[in-house]
Every structure is written in structure tokens, then in C-alpha cells.
Amino acid sequence: MSRPDGDGAGNGADRDELDVLAAEYAAGLLDAAQMRAAERQMDADPAFAKLVWTWRSRLAPLDDAAPVVVPAPELWARIEEAIGRPAPTAPARAAAGTAVRDEWPGRFLGERLRRMLGDARAWQAATGLAVAALLLALLPSVRPSEGRPVAAAVLQGADQVPVYLVEVFADRSLRVKPLGAVPVAEQGRSLQFWTLRDRQEGPLSLGLLPAAGLDRVGLGGLPLPLPGQLFEVTVEPFGGSPTGRPTGTILGKGLTAAL
Amino acid sequence: MGATMGNGAEAADGGALAPAAYAAEDASLRDPAAALLLRCARGDKAALRGLYDQEAGRMLGIALRILRRRDLAEEALQQAFVQVWTKASIFDATRGPARGWLHAVVRNCALHAARQHGRFQPLGEQEDAADEGEDALARLGRRADGAALRACLQGLERRRRTLVVLAFQEGLTHADLVERTGLPLGTVKSWIRRSLLSLRDCLAHAGTGP
Numbered sequence: 001m002s003r004p005d006g007d008g009a010g011n012g013a014d015r016d017e018l019d020v021l022a023a024e025y026a027a028g029l030l031d032a033a034q035m036r037a038a039e040r041q042m043d044a045d046p047a048f049a050k051l052v053w054t055w056r057s058r059l060a061p062l063d064d065a066a067p068v069v070v071p072a073p074e075l076w077a078r079i080e081e082a083i084g085r086p087a088p089t090a091p092a093r094a095a096a097g098t099a100v101r102d103e104w105p106g107r108f109l110g111e112r113l114r115r116m117l118g119d120a121r122a123w124q125a126a127t128g129l130a131v132a133a134l135l136l137a138l139l140p141s142v143r144p145s146e147g148r149p150v151a152a153a154v155l156q157g158a159d160q161v162p163v164y165l166v167e168v169f170a171d172r173s174l175r176v177k178p179l180g181a182v183p184v185a186e187q188g189r190s191l192q193f194w195t196l197r198d199r200q201e202g203p204l205s206l207g208l209l210p211a212a213g214l215d216r217v218g219l220g221g222l223p224l225p226l227p228g229q230l231f232e233v234t235v236e237p238f239g240g241s242p243t244g245r246p247t248g249t250i251l252g253k254g255l256t257a258a259l
Numbered sequence: 260m261g262a263t264m265g266n267g268a269e270a271a272d273g274g275a276l277a278p279a280a281y282a283a284e285d286a287s288l289r290d291p292a293a294a295l296l297l298r299c300a301r302g303d304k305a306a307l308r309g310l311y312d313q314e315a316g317r318m319l320g321i322a323l324r325i326l327r328r329r330d331l332a333e334e335a336l337q338q339a340f341v342q343v344w345t346k347a348s349i350f351d352a353t354r355g356p357a358r359g360w361l362h363a364v365v366r367n368c369a370l371h372a373a374r375q376h377g378r379f380q381p382l383g384e385q386e387d388a389a390d391e392g393e394d395a396l397a398r399l400g401r402r403a404d405g406a407a408l409r410a411c412l413q414g415l416e417r418r419r420r421t422l423v424v425l426a427f428q429e430g431l432t433h434a435d436l437v438e439r440t441g442l443p444l445g446t447v448k449s450w451i452r453r454s455l456l457s458l459r460d461c462l463a464h465a466g467t468g469p
Contacts, residue, residue, distance in 0.1 A: 028426065
């Protein structure tokens with residue numbers, strides 16, 4: 001398989017094949033099984049995902065030029081009702097399987113943190129650096145094969161008990177993991193996850209928090225959190241705060257420390 | 260109840276809040292839909308309504324081209340907006356305009372529905388496939404941002420251009436294209452492949468495309 005293009009080592013042809021696959025996925029040419037395979041490949045391979053996004057941008061003008069068709073008037077009401085429902089309100093990456101299985105590692109981590117820091121007073125006195133040092137010591141042992149987080153925060157609740165661990169990764173994704181007992185919102189309530197970068201800007205919602213936490217959720221347009229950025233989980237009415245700002249009890253809060 | 264983040268900021272170690280020195284908001288100022296998505300990520304339902312008012316019509320048009328059935332297309336549009344709401348915090352403004360992301364979401368919903376329900380071609384709507392390519396060129400010509408793609412599509416031989424445009428607009432698989440055009444499967448696959456690579460190279464040289 002030799003071609004004059006690419007880097008001359010035959011890799012040009014392989015790259016072309018991957019590019020064509022990305023194009024065919026972006027263009028909607030693949031059948032059901034092929035689509036699912038391509039979506040799994042996007043999850044597993046950031047380079048392939050990038051190829052797909054590039055193709056979407058290239059072909060976007062065709063969709064921008066699509067005819068406008070006015071939806072039936074009742075459609076918005078159906079959408080509103082659908083987003084009011086419990087459903088998987090967390091971004092797609094929050095895997096259903098993490099709920100129970102992760103409880104043990106989370107509890108384990110929480111226990112180790114507690115033992116290393118001693119009692120609640122020690123927690124209160126702990127500086128960001130101390131927490132960071134602890135996390136550095138503990139995190140590699142939890143999931144050594146994944147990318148390391150660049151920052152983390154321990155969200156503490158009443159009596160400074162650690163409730164959640166927030167890990168920030170270089171690709172601007174977050175993982176939120178319950179430490180110890182998994183907080184579950186009661187009937188008619190939802191847990192919501194917030195960050196505060198600047199008092200004037202006010203709290204920014206990062207979405208609803210399922211009981212199992214969040215696994216590699218993107219930060220969207222937000223930049224990487226700076227050290228000392230506040231993260232918080234509150235208990236809100238079902239479906240999240242109706243005002244766009246926290247209205248409920250704080251379940252846990254903490255500041256990020258760089259790792 | 261009701262302890263807000265305003266007075267909760269003095270957290271465990273009493274550290275100071277980070278200063279606000281972020282450029283992310285600039286991007287959303289240039290892209291109003293991105294600003295709305297950011298507000299959706301914060302749980303602002305009015306922002307979702309704003310996006311719906313601005314974008315739902317075109318998104319329905321995209322879904323209809325793929326699904327051909329009004330009821331299925333509206334269902335896909337509804338699913339798309341639910342996904343927009345729940346995934347708004349994942350939207351990455353650095354990857355491109357918000358509208359493109361919205362279109363990708365509805366396109367994905369429509370394609371999955373099309374694969375599930377099969378294609379539906381209403382009687383009497385079998386338009387001449389050959390015109391699709393030329394119509395697309397005309398529509399692209401009316402938009403400033405379609406200039407590069409239009410020029411590059413024009414560089415393709417007419418039947419290959421039609422294949423690419425049909426495939427994209429109607430979400431047709433290779434097998435669907437065989438039915439639609441009467442060409443053999445091998446020809447469809449190789450024409451598509453070469454046309455896509457040719458478009459890629461042409462857009463790279465155009466300098467405006469990625």
C-alpha cells in the first residue's frame with residue numbers, strides 16, 4: 001500500500017482511510033452498526049474525534065442553507081415537559097454503571113483521607129496545599145492508567161466531612177466522585193453542581209449531579225479552573241434551580257488545589 | 260436553606276477567590292447562540308427557549324430532509340433540544356460555532372431515527388436526483404460562508420457532486436445511494452471516497468476552510 005502522498009511511509013493512505021471514515025460519519029453515510037462503531041471510536045480516540053469535528057465544519061454550510069420549517073406550536077411544550085423529567089440529565093458520559101461500583105473506591109478514598117488527616121478539626125485547619133499533597137499521594141493508586149488530574153478539590157459538608165472529590169483534567173473535563181456514603185437527592189429534589197470564579201459574575205451551573213457523580217464531563221466554554229476556585233453542590237428543586245443561581249442547602253463545597 | 264455562594268465563599272482553608280481574568284466570554288459575545296448555550300449550561304431555561312426560537316426552524320428542516328416524515332422529524336427535534344439542554348455544559352466554543360453544534364445534535368438524532376425506522380419516500384416526491392447537486396450550489400451561493408464549499412463542490416464532476424450532496428442532505432447510506440441512483444455499490448463507494456478527499460484538499464487550499 002504505497003502512495004506518494006502523506007509521509008511516504010504508507011501512513012498517508014491509512015490516514016486517508018481514517019479521514020474518509022470520519023467524513024462518512026459526519027456526512028451521515030454510515031449504517032446503524034457503523035455509526036455506533038464510529039461513535040465508540042470518537043470516545044476512545046481524540047484524534048478521530050477531531051477528524052469528525054473538522055469534517056462537520058467543512059460540511060456545515062450545507063446544513064446552514066437548509067430550509068426553515070416552522071415546528072408545530074405544541075412542540076416547545078413537549079420539550080419543556082421532557083427536560084422537567086428525571087431522565088439522564090447529566091451529560092452522556094456519566095455512565096449508569098458507576099453508581100454502585102464506584103461507591104467502594106470512593107469510600108476507600110474518603111476513609112484514607114480521613115485517616116491521614118485525623119479528626120474534623122484537622123480538616124478544618126487543612127490548607128489547600130495539604131489537601132493537594134494528600135490527593136497526590138492517593139490519586140495515583142486509585143486509577144493509575146488514566147490521565148492524571150491537574151487540579152482537585154475536596155468538597156466538604158457539615159462538620160467538614162469530605163463529601164465529594166472533584167478532579168480536573170488537562171482536557172478541561174471534570175470528574176466528581178462521592179467520598180464515602182453516596183448522597184442521593186430525595187424525592188422532588190435534585191443535586192446541582194456549581195462553580196464560582198468571580199463574585200461579580202456569580203455562580204455558574206455545571207449541571208445536575210447524579211448520585212454516582214460525573215465522569216469526565218466537559219467544562220464547555222469555561223477555562224481550566226484556577227487554584228482556589230470554588231466548587232459546590234447544592235440541593236435544589238427537582239430539575240435544578242429555577243433561578244439559575246443556587247437556592248438550596250449546600251451539600252459540600254471546596255476550593256481547587258493544583259496538583 | 261438558601262445559603263448562597265455569596266457568603267459561602269470563605270471555604271475550608273479561607274483561601275481567596277481567584278480573580279476573574281478569563282477570555283472565554285469574548286468568544287460567546289461574537290456568537291450569540293454560544294452565549295445562550297452557556298446560559299443553558301447554567302440552568303437558564305429562557306436561554307433554551309431563545310435557542311429554540313432562533314434555531315428550531317432550520318433544525319427541523321435538517322431533520323425533515325433526512326427523515327421525510329413530519330412526525331419523526333419533530334420527534335428528532337424534540338430529542339435534540341433535550342440533548343442540547345442536558346449537554347450544554349459540554350459544548351466547547353473553541354471547536355466551532357454553536358449553530359454547527361446544534362445542527363450536529365439534530366442531525367445525529369435524525370440519523371439514528373432514520374436507521375431505526377427506515378427511509379420513507381412519499382409518493383410524488385421523487386425529485387430528480389441530478390438536480391440536488393445544482394440546487395445545493397445555488398443555496399450555498401446565497402451565503403457568504405458557503406463560498407469555499409461551493410467552489411470546491413463545483414470542482415467535482417456533476418454526478419459525484421450529486422452523490423455527496425444527496426448523501427449529506429438526506430443522510431443516505433451507500434446502499435441507499437445505490438437505490439436512489441442505480442449506480443453499482445463499488446462505484447458509489449469509490450466515487451464518494453474520492454470526492455470527499457478531493458473536497459478536503461480543495462478546502463485546505465482555499466485557505467478559508469479547515
